[in-house]
Amino acid sequence: MNTSQTPVASASGSRAGMKKELPEHFRSYKHVWVFIEFEHGRIHPVSLELLGEGRKLADQLGVELAGVLLGSGDHGLDEATGSCFAYGADLVYLVDHPVLAQYRNQPYTKVMTELVLKYQPEIMLLGATVLGRDLAGSVATTLKTGLTADCTELAIDDERSLAATRPTFGGSLLCTIHTLNYRPQMATIRPRVMAMPKPEEGRQGRVVSYTPDLDEDDIVTKVLSFLPDDASEASGLAFADIVVAGGMGLRSEENIQLVRKLASVLGGDWGGSRPLVQKGWIGADRQIGQTGKTIRPKLYIAAGISGAIQHRVGVEGADMIVAINTDSNAPIFDFAHLGVVADAVTLLPLLTEAFRQRLLVNRLAG
Amino acid sequence: MRIFVCIKQVPDSAQIRVHPVTNTIMRQGVPTIINPYDLFGLEEALRLRDSFGGTVTVLTMGPPMASESLRKALGYGADRGLLLTDRFFAGSDTLATSYALSRLIEKAAEEQGMPQIVFCGKQTIDGDTAQVGPGIAQRLGLSQLTYVSAIDEIDPDKGTITVRRRADHGVQVLTSRLPAMITMLEGSNQIRRGTQSDVLRAAQAKVTQWNAAAVGITDLSLCGLRGSPTVVKRVFAPAARSEKAEMIPAGGGGSATATALIDAIFKRQPALEEDLISAAGGY
Ligand SMILES: Cc1cc2nc3c(=O)[nH]c(=O)nc-3n(C[C@H](O)[C@H](O)[C@H](O)COP(=O)(O)OP(=O)(O)OC[C@H]3O[C@@H](n4cnc5c(N)ncnc54)[C@H](O)[C@@H]3O)c2cc1C
Ligand SMILES: Cc1cc2nc3c(=O)[nH]c(=O)nc-3n(C[C@H](O)[C@H](O)[C@H](O)COP(=O)(O)OP(=O)(O)OC[C@H]3O[C@@H](n4cnc5c(N)ncnc54)[C@H](O)[C@@H]3O)c2cc1C
Structure with missing residues (x-):
């Protein structure tokens, strides 16, 4: 039934062994596309991260990388096109139409579907954001192709097929999903999972303009207004250079402050594992992991966190992971760089004090 | 309705x-x-x-x-x-x-x-x-x-x-x-x-x-498998990093452990210490 994709047994069963031929009419599908999420005059960072990742896939396949940019002329499309080239696109499909000024599912689905049918990409990547998830499902359904959600790793296999890896639920497993006999192969990827590439200013590319047949009268959904968020308190977490986080090993809500104090001494930000959110100890915007924030700090300190796969995929981009856990067999020690088997509730205050002293002494000396 | x-x-x-x-x-x-x-x-x-x-x-x-x-x-x-x-x-x-x-x-x-x-x-x-x-x-x-x-x-x-x-x-x-x-x-x-x-x-x-x-x-x-364009090819446990985590001994009292941990962090990431010292202007 609908859950039979889950057990390991089924994956090694009939489905995995199936070697499907790509039907003739899909063989002309070439090139890697990244949907450029462009709202309120700016590109969502995840689209630039995906251009970096898409560049690698395109080079490996020996094909071109295209950014697909939809919007309306007076809102900074030129600058956005330039950014696509700087971040690695060979060409940009540019669709400039007043109906596309703000994202709405219906016209965006129509245009994306038309572009795919006309220009035939083999791979299409989108950010797993609110917008990307809203759009990807509609486009994949219209095209009747496969869509792999929330991937954490992309690769090209020996048969030129996209191998999209994502966590499976409830534990410590990953699965690799392919779309063998449909095109394009579609995937969404969460923000901050892929590294931000270095832009190459002045890098040039081709612009392919497409004029869609759109009429505002046909669009059933209208945007009445947009109420921007106040800069959220935790909005810096995803971008912090140093992050300290706590898990169930902290044992009580009061002990969250031990994490916050260490983060504050280090000038970093703080967060926690999902059970802390579920218990109401921390806000949902502080959750780190697959269904929370993905972080890529220089230093990540995890206190009393077991290191379940859903947590791991959100922190693996950190330059250095330090784990404090009482259980020497905790999975977090499989991917941490430094570990201490100790009680976090005792060690955190000592660590905070030792850091404070060390930074103080060095500052006086310097 | x-x-x-x-x-x-x-x-x-x-x-x-x-x-x-x-x-x-x-x-x-x-x-x-x-x-x-x-x-x-x-x-x-x-x-x-x-x-x-x-x-x-x-x-x-x-x-x-x-x-x-x-x-x-x-x-x-x-x-x-x-x-x-x-x-x-x-x-x-x-x-x-x-x-x-x-x-x-x-x-x-x-x-x-x-x-x-x-x-x-x-x-x-x-x-x-x-x-x-x-x-x-x-x-x-x-x-x-x-x-x-x-x-x-x-x-x-x-x-x-x-x-x-x-x-x-x-x-x-x-x-x-x-x-x-x-x-x-x-x-x-x-x-x-x-x-x-x-x-x-x-x-x-x-x-x-x-x-x-x-x-x-x-x-x-x-329907079902035949109607599904996606194919699960592999389910696997994530590999441990090839290099095992360096474990800081916890013996010798908590403060010694804390100091040893900080030494190890900065030994691996000297640039981080410099960043921190220059940023910690408040002290
Ligand atoms: C670990 C894992 C990974 C998977 N990855 C993918 C993938 O990347 N791509 C892919 O195409 N499939 C994937 N599948 C298969 C997918 O889970 C099934 O197709 C499942 O039937 C529906 O998807 P979902 O659970 O993600 O539902 P979602 O799309 O997250 O569900 C949204 C809503 O749709 C409704 N809904 C969903 N399923 C049903 C149902 N059976 N009956 C009634 N209402 C329902 C519910 O209201 C639900 O809240 C995966 C399955 C597993 C177990
Ligand atoms: C669909 C789905 C999505 C999910 N998304 C996320 C997500 O985004 N983020 C996330 O974090 N989780 C997520 N989870 C939950 C995840 O699977 C784990 O359950 C969760 O990460 C465990 O949190 P934890 O490590 O804090 O708690 P536990 O698993 O309870 O681990 C506590 C750890 O603390 C250690 N410990 C106990 N006492 C001490 C002490 N005194 N000092 C030091 N260590 C101690 C224990 O040895 C243990 O390793 C998701 C799960 C599902 C199914």
């Missing part, structure tokens, strides 16, 4: 264990629940029925035991439960799932009339793709309103709706036309306790069961 609510029966993730040796998911004995995100849609549907009258029908595709989750939904106050079950649906990915569910919705609409709203959960806690709702909307030509935090206004006669939708950097206020597929955001409401009579009714209710043929599915190549 006529409202359909799609619910999925999922394993209670809090109770899932992975076999330490074989890495397989141990499902035996794991209790199942209604996907928690679906309850926000169900409650919203019940509230609309409270205000406008009408019926709330819950639908699911799954094995015969998925009728339990329908009965649970009846206990919260839903009027009718429909189960689509057939071995041909085994191994469905989201494309095949949205196909089967849209046939189920059309079949139910033949009997009851087209719903003004189809609620889906924002995502499930097992597959967690958030793709089935948009798939259904696309197949049935419903207005797609995802991540809705509140329904501000609805006029079933005129067929108009105004909602608040959580976008990336703020809230969009949208108007649209019914029929619509809506996914409600978590926290937008809280599922009610069913009344005594609902609970009693649910215990005795017969859930309608249809197979593929009953909902008019003739082309089985659109």
Whole structure:
């Protein structure tokens, strides 16, 4: 039934062994596309991260990388096109139409579907954001192709097929999903999972303009207004250079402050594992992991966190992971760089004090 | 109003264990629940029925035991439960799932009339793709309103709706036309306790069961494994980093451990120490 994709047994069963031929009419599908999420005059960072990742896939396949940019002329499309080239696109499909000024599912689905049918990409990547998830499902359904959600790793296999890896639920497993006999192969990827590439200013590319047949009268959904968020308190977490986080090993809500104090001494930000959110100890915007924030700090300190796969995929981009856990067999020690088997509730205050002293002494000396 | 609510029966993730040796998911004995995100849609549907009258029908595709989750939904106050079950649906990915569910919705609409709203959960806690709702909307030509935090206004006669939708950097206020597929955001409401009579009714209710043929599915190549473009090729445990974590000995008192840990951090990342010292201007 609908859950039979889950057990390991089924994956090694009939489905995995199936070697499907790509039907003739899909063989002309070439090139890697990244949907450029462009709202309120700016590109969502995840689209630039995906251009970096898409560049690698395109080079490996020996094909071109295209950014697909939809919007309306007076809102900074030129600058956005330039950014696509700087971040690695060979060409940009540019669709400039007043109906596309703000994202709405219906016209965006129509245009994306038309572009795919006309220009035939083999791979299409989108950010797993609110917008990307809203759009990807509609486009994949219209095209009747496969869509792999929330991937954490992309690769090209020996048969030129996209191998999209994502966590499976409830534990410590990953699965690799392919779309063998449909095109394009579609995937969404969460923000901050892929590294931000270095832009190459002045890098040039081709612009392919497409004029869609759109009429505002046909669009059933209208945007009445947009109420921007106040800069959220935790909005810096995803971008912090140093992050300290706590898990169930902290044992009580009061002990969250031990994490916050260490983060504050280090000038970093703080967060926690999902059970802390579920218990109401921390806000949902502080959750780190697959269904929370993905972080890529220089230093990540995890206190009393077991290191379940859903947590791991959100922190693996950190330059250095330090784990404090009482259980020497905790999975977090499989991917941490430094570990201490100790009680976090005792060690955190000592660590905070030792850091404070060390930074103080060095500052006086310097 | 006529409202359909799609619910999925999922394993209670809090109770899932992975076999330490074989890495397989141990499902035996794991209790199942209604996907928690679906309850926000169900409650919203019940509230609309409270205000406008009408019926709330819950639908699911799954094995015969998925009728339990329908009965649970009846206990919260839903009027009718429909189960689509057939071995041909085994191994469905989201494309095949949205196909089967849209046939189920059309079949139910033949009997009851087209719903003004189809609620889906924002995502499930097992597959967690958030793709089935948009798939259904696309197949049935419903207005797609995802991540809705509140329904501000609805006029079933005129067929108009105004909602608040959580976008990336703020809230969009949208108007649209019914029929619509809506996914409600978590926290937008809280599922009610069913009344005594609902609970009693649910215990005795017969859930309608249809197979593929009953909902008019003739082309089985659109169902289950055959109808699923995605193929799970490999399930595996993540590799440990090739280099094991360097363990700082915890003996010798906590302060010594803290100092040793800091030494090790800065030994590996000297630049970090410089950054920190220059940033720690406050001291
Ligand atoms: C669909 C789905 C999505 C999910 N998304 C996320 C997500 O985004 N983020 C996330 O974090 N989780 C997520 N989870 C949950 C995840 O599977 C784990 O359950 C969760 O990460 C465990 O949190 P934890 O490590 O804090 O708690 P536990 O698993 O309870 O681990 C506590 C750890 O603390 C250690 N410990 C105990 N006492 C002490 C002490 N005194 N000092 C030091 N260590 C101690 C224990 O040895 C243990 O390793 C998700 C799950 C599902 C099914
Ligand atoms: C670990 C894992 C990973 C997977 N990855 C993918 C993937 O990347 N791509 C892919 O196409 N498939 C994937 N699948 C298969 C997918 O989970 C199934 O197709 C499943 O039937 C529906 O997807 P979902 O659980 O993600 O639902 P979602 O799309 O997250 O569900 C959204 C809403 O749709 C409704 N709904 C979903 N299923 C049903 C149902 N059976 N009955 C009634 N209402 C329902 C509910 O209201 C639900 O809240 C994966 C499955 C697993 C277990």
